[in-house]
Amino acid sequence: MTTTRASFPEGGRGWNELQQAMRATSSGDIDWKRGRSPLFVFLNDAETYEIGRKAYFEYFSENALGGSRAFFGIGKMERDVIDYGLSLFSAPDDATGVFTNGGSESIFLAVKAARDAHRARVGSTGSMNIVMPDTAHAAFDKAANAMDLEIRRASLRADKRVDVEAMEQLVDGNTVLLVGSAPCYPHGVIDPIEEISSLAVRLNIWMHVDACVGGWIAPFFTRIGRPTAPFDFRYPGVRSISADLHKFGFCPKPASTVFYRSLEDQQRATFVCDQWPSGVFRTATLSGTRPAGAIAAAWAVLNHLGTSGYERAAHNLASMVDAYVDDINGIPELEFWAKPEVSIINFGSKELDIFEVAEGMAARGWLPALTRRPKGLHLMMSLFHEPVRDEFIADLRASVADVKRGSTGTPKIEATYS
């Protein structure tokens, strides 16, 4: 077998040399600062970016695992961030939450809590399942895989929101969780949360809202007079909500939050071990050690932006998304699969193969993100994309024209997410 394994370094290289080497290694990266990446990196403005970066490095070495015994400041900042989220999500008095390393971890914890609540209620140990929209994030599949749960995906209505009757048909006595997204990743629309909540209450099943994308920004769309559908604890069936700070909270990675309707619900996802020599080990997260810098940065960004800053961000995002939608609607061969509600757009074509168009965009330096049911070009838009709108649209027109002329071949590109 041939191997390209790197050999263990001799050491002794100074910063300048290391920096140069790292930059050389990354020289082929996608140019995200020029809006070429449709996901992965999020920006509000340069000042918010800088505040997040500085706050992160103030607490670069501390460990949030020690937030209640050693790093009291970080512990307090974490509680503040959770309180800010609880107030945003109409949470009842005994609701609580946890700061995690990302949406997947937030979702994992909520799934575990829901499974254990079901077990406690029904006494079941047999096969259990999650009923969720076809568009729910693959992080639920990952959690289900780790916890031996079956995933049942329900079909969508014409507007790409889940069909709640189809969800009900998939439910049985072993269903531990119903899911709705706010918004879903593939189409950027918010599922009918109120209807799913009513189903959850009627059948006494835990409901989770995946607001990893919209959680920290959609409420501000509503406040600036561009209403998005509510998705929070005001609906009695909602037992938990995941909301990522490192997406549209504009905080440095890794930063997400998961909220529970009650402390009892949260404790179902808290792991306690007192069987080993070093005493009680208790964590409300999957990780033990956690970066204190991410918590400090989130606290600083939230206090820097506050209500007025997030309203401004919502305004800027909404105007940019509207302008992209208008421009794309001006290309006759293209059409939207759903009306974008927050910051995700997805469009395709009934006339030509959008994956061929995507290859044209890739050849012009844009990283294409794709959906395959139906075939679409997908962008999770951030304010990096505003200054490059004209370039993007010109390249999109040119790529569509190439495909129409027949100057492209069968596309080799495939929809991949990571």
Ligand SMILES: Cc1ncc(COP(=O)(O)O)c(C=O)c1O
């Ligand atoms: C709707 C939704 N849920 C969950 C996730 C997973 O988040 P993370 O990548 O932070 O684990 C994403 C990521 O884009 C998402 O869009």
